[in-house]
Amino acid sequence: xxxxxxxxxxxxxxxxxxxxxxxxxxxxxxxxxxxxxxxxxxxxxxxxxxxxxxxxxxxxxxxxxxxxxxxxxxxxxxxxxxxxxxxxxxxxxxxxxxxxxxxxxxxxxxxxxxxxxxxxxxxxxxxxxxxxxxxxxxxxxxxxxxxxxxxxxxxxxxxxxxxxxxxxxxxxxxxxxxxxxxxxxxxxxxxxxxxxxxxxxxxxxxxxxxxxxxxxxxxxxxxxxxxxxxxxxxxxxxxxxxxxxxxxxxxxxxxxxxxxxxxxxxxxxxxxxxxxxxxxxxxxxxxxxxxxxxxxxxxxxxxxxxxxxxxxxxxxxxxxxxxxxxxxxxxxxxxxxxxxxxxxxxxx
Amino acid sequence: xxxxxxxxxxxxxxxxxxxxxxxxxxxxxxxxxxxxxxxxxxxxxxxxxxxxxxxxxxxxxxxxxxxxxxxxxxxxxxxxxxxxxxxxxxxxxxxxxxxxxxxxxxxxxxxxxxxxxxxxxxxxxxxxxxxxxxxxxxxxxxxxxxxxxxxxxxxxxxxxxxxxxxxxxxxxxxxxxxxxxxxxxxxxxxxxxxxxxxxxxxxxxxxxxxxxxxxxxxxxxxxxxxxxxxxxxxxxxxxxxxxxxxxxxxxxxxxxxxxxxxxxxxxxxxxxxxxxxxxxxxxxxxxxxxxxxxxxxxxxxxxxxxxxxxxxxxxxxxxxxxxxxxxxxxxxxxxxxxxxxxxxxxxxxxxxxxxxxxxxxxxxxxxxxxxxxxxxxxxxxxxxxxxxxxxxxxxxxxxxxxxxxxxxxxxxxxxxxxxxxxxxxxxxxxxxxxxxxxxxxxxxxxxxxxxxxxxxxxxxxxxxxxxxxxxxxxxxxxxxxxxxxxxxxxxxxxxxx
Ligand SMILES: Nc1ncnc2c1ncn2[C@@H]1O[C@H](COP(=O)(O)OP(=O)(O)OP(=O)(O)O)[C@@H](O)[C@H]1O
Ligand SMILES: [Mg+2]
Numbered sequence: 001x002x003x004x005x006x007x008x009x010x011x012x013x014x015x016x017x018x019x020x021x022x023x024x025x026x027x028x029x030x031x032x033x034x035x036x037x038x039x040x041x042x043x044x045x046x047x048x049x050x051x052x053x054x055x056x057x058x059x060x061x062x063x064x065x066x067x068x069x070x071x072x073x074x075x076x077x078x079x080x081x082x083x084x085x086x087x088x089x090x091x092x093x094x095x096x097x098x099x100x101x102x103x104x105x106x107x108x109x110x111x112x113x114x115x116x117x118x119x120x121x122x123x124x125x126x127x128x129x130x131x132x133x134x135x136x137x138x139x140x141x142x143x144x145x146x147x148x149x150x151x152x153x154x155x156x157x158x159x160x161x162x163x164x165x166x167x168x169x170x171x172x173x174x175x176x177x178x179x180x181x182x183x184x185x186x187x188x189x190x191x192x193x194x195x196x197x198x199x200x201x202x203x204x205x206x207x208x209x210x211x212x213x214x215x216x217x218x219x220x221x222x223x224x225x226x227x228x229x230x231x232x233x234x235x236x237x238x239x240x241x242x243x244x245x246x247x248x249x250x251x252x253x254x255x256x257x258x259x260x261x262x263x264x265x266x267x268x269x270x271x272x273x274x275x276x277x278x279x280x281x282x283x284x285x286x287x288x289x290x291x292x293x294x295x296x297x298x299x300x301x302x303x304x305x306x307x308x309x310x311x312x313x314x315x316x317x318x319x320x321x322x323x324x325x326x327x328x329x330x331x332x333x334x335x336x337x338x339x340x341x342x343x344x345x346x347x348x
Numbered sequence: 349x350x351x352x353x354x355x356x357x358x359x360x361x362x363x364x365x366x367x368x369x370x371x372x373x374x375x376x377x378x379x380x381x382x383x384x385x386x387x388x389x390x391x392x393x394x395x396x397x398x399x400x401x402x403x404x405x406x407x408x409x410x411x412x413x414x415x416x417x418x419x420x421x422x423x424x425x426x427x428x429x430x431x432x433x434x435x436x437x438x439x440x441x442x443x444x445x446x447x448x449x450x451x452x453x454x455x456x457x458x459x460x461x462x463x464x465x466x467x468x469x470x471x472x473x474x475x476x477x478x479x480x481x482x483x484x485x486x487x488x489x490x491x492x493x494x495x496x497x498x499x500x501x502x503x504x505x506x507x508x509x510x511x512x513x514x515x516x517x518x519x520x521x522x523x524x525x526x527x528x529x530x531x532x533x534x535x536x537x538x539x540x541x542x543x544x545x546x547x548x549x550x551x552x553x554x555x556x557x558x559x560x561x562x563x564x565x566x567x568x569x570x571x572x573x574x575x576x577x578x579x580x581x582x583x584x585x586x587x588x589x590x591x592x593x594x595x596x597x598x599x600x601x602x603x604x605x606x607x608x609x610x611x612x613x614x615x616x617x618x619x620x621x622x623x624x625x626x627x628x629x630x631x632x633x634x635x636x637x638x639x640x641x642x643x644x645x646x647x648x649x650x651x652x653x654x655x656x657x658x659x660x661x662x663x664x665x666x667x668x669x670x671x672x673x674x675x676x677x678x679x680x681x682x683x684x685x686x687x688x689x690x691x692x693x694x695x696x697x698x699x700x701x702x703x704x705x706x707x708x709x710x711x712x713x714x715x716x717x718x719x720x721x722x723x724x725x726x727x728x729x730x731x732x733x734x735x736x737x738x739x740x741x742x743x744x745x746x747x748x749x750x751x752x753x754x755x756x757x758x759x760x761x762x763x764x765x766x767x768x769x770x771x772x773x774x775x776x777x778x779x780x781x782x783x784x785x786x787x788x789x790x791x792x793x794x795x796x797x798x799x800x801x802x803x804x805x806x807x808x809x810x811x812x813x814x815x816x817x818x819x820x821x822x823x824x825x826x827x828x829x830x831x832x833x834x835x836x837x838x839x840x841x842x843x844x845x
């Protein structure tokens with residue numbers, strides 16, 4: 001048996017080394033000192049309690065989004081529309097905040113309502129992509145991309161139109177909510193909310209359990225691997241595709257709601273912050289397996305936060321994190337491809 | 349070319365697929381390879397043709413040791429293989445498929461290649477048009493195309509893994525004539541089959557595998573009894589013919605007209621009774637698959653109605669039919685019937701009624717073990733379906749059937765099964781009939797149709813015969829009807845009756 005564990009681990013370590021090597025070349029080409037850059041990246045992510053808590057703050061939406069994407073990937077769909085679903089989730093939850101702002105309702109209930117509204121918005125937006133696919137025959141990638149643009153446009157229109165700050169509309173978004181409606185954080189300076197972390201952890205656990213031990217999860221897998229056979233086995237395939245879209249949108253909407261309720265306390269133009277696309281990378285990197293999604297998402301969040309320092313210290317663009325993340329995904333996908341080919345040879 | 353395999357070994361976990369096989373095939377001969385399902389035939393053939401690597405063992409061609417590590421290596425050494433399950437054919441023209449993979453083809457030019465293609469096809473009397481599309485070919489024609497391609501690539505050893513399942517009788521005769529001729533011209537041919545009569549007719553020698561080992565070789569005149577005993581380690585008695593037809597009807601087909609891809613059928617009416625077996629005979633693509641699918645709600649009739657136990661089901665979805673106890677088993681096992689990547693246990697869970705939210709893993713595993721034992725599947729509950737041998741995938745498909753069922757619709761129920769399993773599977777199906785289930789099946793094997801059906805419906809180019817009692821038919825008459833002959837006689841008989 002040549003397909004033993006060490007072999008697979010070796011391949012993965014090799015992939016990471018290769019990604020680092022490539023990034024190093026990029027750095028050298030940009031005439032930047034690679035070691036200093038990596039050191040700064042590490043310090044930027046782990047150097048103080050403050051940055052560590054920032055890493056966790058960005059881990060929350062990333063993990064939520066990844067959880068949802070695991071479901072759509074399992075059923076064989078590319079939910080590129082995830083960005084739009086985050087945005088619409090954020091819009092819905094802002095809407096709920098604005099409606100209930102002066103209603104005298106207990107703040108806890110208002111926040112809960114905002115979360116539910118966010119989930120609803122994300123789910124509806126996702127089901128739109130799903131409906132385009134199932135009833136309109138529009139590939140979910142194109143449909144999703146289109147809906148992303150629409151969501152962004154809608155968001156900007158609200159910020160600069162109906163929901164604009166009294167007097168001047170601005171890129172800094174809508175009027176911040178009253179602090180009583182902010183999701184409680186560890187301390188007043190921090191944006192890290194234990195509740196948000198709890199929600200994200202719960203989300204990935206739910207998805208893990210769903211894929212591992214429920215009829216729903218198994219049926220999703222069957223549809224993803226062979227829709228025709230799944231249909232003949234009695235699984236209503238398009239309903240399952242819709243359900244996975246709806247659930248994924250629900251998680252994305254929740255991520256949008258978290259951004260609104262605990263990070264920005266208002267709606268801003270770039271509310272999705274690219275977490276959707278990053279989530280797609282994480283999901284691909286973990287090969288659609290829920291078990292290792294949480295640590296990998298954490299690593300990506302750390303790279304993101306760590307790179308914020310780079311422009312200040314080394315006059316490097318913070319997109320270095322993106323370069324590293326992107327190459328890592330590509331190299332790991334390549335390694336997986338190579339591995340499948342090797343195994344096929346072995347007749348496994 | 350003389351081929352010699354020396355001590356070939358290949359294990360999959362605990363399974364010894366090939367446990368040290370040594371075999372010598374002389375030039376200019378046809379070597380039959382026999383063995384029960386899962387005996388290791390395909391594995392050995394795939395090793396010889398470079399699709400999988402052996403754990404150990406050597407291959408000699410004309411006495412020279414060769415290293416075969418890929419299909420390209422193997423064809424370079426003159427070895428070509430036709431696979432058990434014809435691989436996916438992309439929609440391209442015959443000539444493009446033909447050129448594909450030929451190192452010299454680009455320099456040669458398409459027109460010249462087409463000329464050579466025509467010349468080769470003519471030599472073997474294959475009616476293949478270079479400009480036709482591959483996906484419009486029947487299984488038998490794809491096989492012919494593949495043979496031409498391999499010959500053109502310079503194959504001097506030809507491996508055929510169960511080439512006669514799924515092709516029509518005339519195609520089979522043509523194939524055999526071709527093989528005999530190629531052998532006479534000096535090629536060595538390895539012919540894997542479960543059909544003893546084919547091996548007896550065609551082969552100059554036969555080797556029998558059992559559980560990964562070579563257990564015997566035989567030369568003509570072959571003795572069927574001895575071969576069967578070598579294959580299974582025991583005698584296999586044929587089952588008695590027995591009918592279980594009851595009065596009550598299960599499926600009523602009334603004045604149904606259907607439109608398939610290239611075929612139209614008009615005004616078909618008949619009834620399947622409880623416990624009855626109806627065989628659908630016809631060359632591939634004569635309409636029987638379309639028809640069977642329509643009986644399962646997979647396509648809608650243009651006119652007419654389908655009723656299950658007098659309940660009108662016309663236009664309802666396949667899942668509604670399923671709820672009424674109709675089961676449909678497609679011919680393409682891995683494409684339509686099973687889900688590659690999922691384990692046997694997971695398949696059983698999917699096929700059974702859904703209970704609650706969570707899967708009871710222990711119960712599922714127990715169910716899987718029971719069924720594996722009951723259907724004699726060589727595999728473990730956690731094996732993935734694609735790791736099963738062809739015959740075992742077929743058993744898996746049948747093991748997934750729920751009970752009770754009112755109607756089983758099945759395409760090629762025993763394609764790729766060895767004799768013992770064929771008898772076994774039919775005993776299982778007949779037991780369903782005894783419980784009152786009706787069965788409608790398609791088969792390319794006329795003997796199977798005559799042996800197991802109560803009535804037979806013949807399809808030819810959209811013409812559909814009324815159900816004919818199997819007792820009124822024999823292989824010759826049925827063969828003629830399938831080929832489009834004797835229909836006037838049949839129609840006048842019907843008119844008189
Ligand atoms: N990829 C694989 N992984 C695990 N086991 C395998 C794999 N391929 C084959 N096997 C096992 O090896 C054994 C031999 O399989 P093989 O396909 O050679 O049988 P076969 O003689 O061709 O049978 P059949 O007549 O059913 O086609 C079987 O027990 C099968 O389950
Ligand atoms: Mg085989």
